[in-house]
Amino acid sequence: MPRCGKLMANIMGAHKLEKIGMIAGNGIYPATFARAARAAGVKTLVVSAFKGETEASLADEVEVMQWLRVGQLSKMIRFFQREEVTQAVMVGQIAPKNLFDLRPDLRTVKLLARLKKKNAESIFGGIADELAKEGIELLPATTFLDDLLPAAGPVCGPKLSENAQQDAEFGFFIAKEMSRLDIGQTVVVKNGTVLAVEAFEGTNEAIRRGGKMGKGKATMVKVSKPKQDLRFDVPVVGEITIETAVEAGITTVVVEAGRTLLLGKEELFVLCEKKGVSLVAVESMDEDDCII
Helix, strand or coil: CCHHHHHHHHHHHHCCCCEEEEEECECCHHHHHHHHHHHCCCCEEEEEEECCCCCHHHHHHCCEEEEECCCCHHHHHHHHHHCCCCEEEEECECCHHHHCCCCCCHHHHHHHHHCCCCCHHHHHHHHHHHHHHCCCEEECCCCCCHHHCCCCEEEECCCCCHHHHHHHHHHHHHHHHHHHCCCCCEEEEECCEEEEECCCCCHHHHHHHHHHHHCCCEEEEECCCCCCCCCCCCCEECHHHHHHHHHHCEEEEEEECCCCEECCHHHHHHHHHHHCCEEEEECCCCCCCCCC
16 A cells, blocks of 8 residues: 555544545546445545536436536535535546636636646645635545555566567656646657657547557556655546546556556456557556645
8 A cells, every 4th residue: 555545544443434525527537436435434425516517327326416617616625614614625637628718716716816837736726725714624535545556567468578568668757747747737748759748738649649640559657746745646547547548549458556546447457458558567666646
């Protein structure tokens, strides 16, 4: 278990959570978290859902859910306070275009005005600060999900060839450098050449672009940022990622051990075996800082 996972386990053991707020984005991440929280004994789940992002079916997994527009920070805080939520977790992505196409309330306008950089990390960090001012602690996005964080080594799929192993190591180095520069967290490489680097378009579009350049047997690498704030923007790989990689001609997917969530893990493993995709986790040499 990663160091931050052990720390969270100690906290949960000392003070079992009865109620958690969820700031729910898109995909299966929110439902996955809800089920894991329920299995850990959480009795009440209170969800801030976003129009155009959150799956409506999440309502079946939780006690209370309120719909918001992206940017309605004051309304979200008032909702959590009314429901007596003191701890919350961000689960699921918000499409990048929505972060830059806000209809913000006054509190969000003031938050954005204070930020020197307006990327996902700075915006979410600002939201975390605003929540803390109102007595709402933001927990790591990996809370209750340690079993979805892969250990270093082969995860599933075919064994890597020597050439694929070299590309995995090269791609991991490049991806960590790109994430350090805050450009993106995903790269596609082949035969020691960088084919694509993720930027504003997001992971799947970078995969498609790199796969088209590589024309088969390329390697995709997804990593965390150095000193990643695990309260938000944690790297995620799911079935859609693998399906997109297969369509693009990518045969090796490399993730960062202990810092990447494998959502829909059982289905993911079946898909990798069926499609012949090698999924590998690589240990980072970065200091394992955990922010909770």
